[in-house]
Amino acid sequence: MCMKTNKLRRRLEEQLKRDNRTITFDQEKEEMRFENSDTKKGVTVTLGGILAKFEGNVEKAAEETMYYVNEALNAFDGSGKKEEKEKRIYPVIRAASFPKEAEEGVPFFYDNHTAETRIYYAVDLGTTYRLIDEKLMTKEKWTAGQIREIARFNLRSLPLEMxxxxxxxxxxxxxxxxxxxxxxxxxxxxxxxxxxxxxxxxxxxxxxxxxxxxxxxxxxxxxxxxxxxxxxxxxxxxxxxxxxxxxxxxxxxxxxxxxxxxxxxxxx
Structure with a gap:
């Protein structure tokens, strides 16, 4: 097994481990299986294929996989409801040079901020987050106004210890x-x-x-x-x-x- 596959496996095990989850690994197929321990429902991912998709970039492969697995398992245990997602929407600041669309060509939802910065919006997934794009907005039936209002409201709940x-x-x-x-x-x-x-x-x-x-x-x-x-x-x-x-x-x-x-x- 190549070093990158091992690294990706360890990263996913660390970040996706939960008390109510079972994680298994098939070394021959280089597949990881993530299951809800209660429902026995889960998702299987092929590490080699994911690494190939992201040209060997372990960080990008891990981020994509964590989002995919969390979304799938949350759907199985009911915690992926729209109301729950809205509680986890936050604004994120990025440089004005940050890409305006995802790798698949789907435009991100963003607002201009200053000449140097831009405001994007994300759904927090615990160990990572997913930037909101037009595809996700359509799926969740979120309007631009709703996202801005929810994100600002959630932002004000974050601690301000300096x-x-x-x-x-x-x-x-x-x-x-x-x-x-x-x-x-x-x-x-x-x-x-x-x-x-x-x-x-x-x-x-x-x-x-x-x-x-x-x-x-x-x-x-x-x-x-x-x-x-x-x-x-x-x-x-x-x-x-x-x-x-x-x-x-x-x-x-x-x-x-x-x-x-x-x-x-x-x-x-």
Whole structure:
């Protein structure tokens, strides 16, 4: 068995393991069987075929398979009902250069956000999520307005615990809960407004990658240089990079800024 097949098998076993599930593997056929332990209903996947479909990319193969298996088993145990799915819809921030359609050519449902970012919408599956496309919207009979409203409502229920650091007289707040929606908190208008009332200097907001949101209370020129270096460092290290640029938050609006060394920023 090739290394990639082994890696995919281990990844699926780790991510899809549940108390009410039975997972078996047929080494000769390179097939995995996932069953609901109560109903004995399940789904079988061929690892070699999945890897071939994604040209050996284990991460993409695992993501696709996890979605497929979860959807199938949820349908068997009744937890895949439309109402349950709606409770798991969230907005996700991506770079403006992110693809507008899935590999199959089906357009994603998205909204423009800033010159640097775009808002996509996803159904959370626990260990991963599926971006909502037009095919899924048609299947679930969701309208654009419904998705936006549900996603914003669910977003407001996510925790907002932040860590604080002071550097050269400037205060930086970091939100890094690793729930997959850290950068999405930039869409929580109430949260940003509350932070703006707390900030004494210039308020900046940064989403260098999907798993972090940084709010800056910039009180001197040095703070902008620190912010630029910080955002670039996070951007380079992120699993899902978004933008190395930061935003000035003023009167409820976000404006991308270019930070010039030893000077105040210039708006894009």
């Amino acid at each position: 860590k604080q650091d002071t550097v050269a007289g400037n205060i930086f707040y970091f939100l890094n809960s690793n729930d997959g929606y850290d950068s999405s908190r930039i869409l929580n208008d109430r949260f940003l407004k509350e932070m703006s009332e707390k900030v004494e200097g210039d308020m900046t907001v940064s989403v260098p990658h999907g798993d972090v949101l940084i709010i800056g209370d910039i009180r001197n020129v040095t703070g902008y240089d620190i912010l630029a270096q910080m955002a670039m460092s996070f951007f380079a290290a992120g699993r899902v990079p978004i933008t190395a640029l930061s935003f000035i938050y003023e009167e409820g609006q976000l404006e991308p800024i270019f930070i010039m060394a030893q000077s105040r920023p210039q708006k894009d």
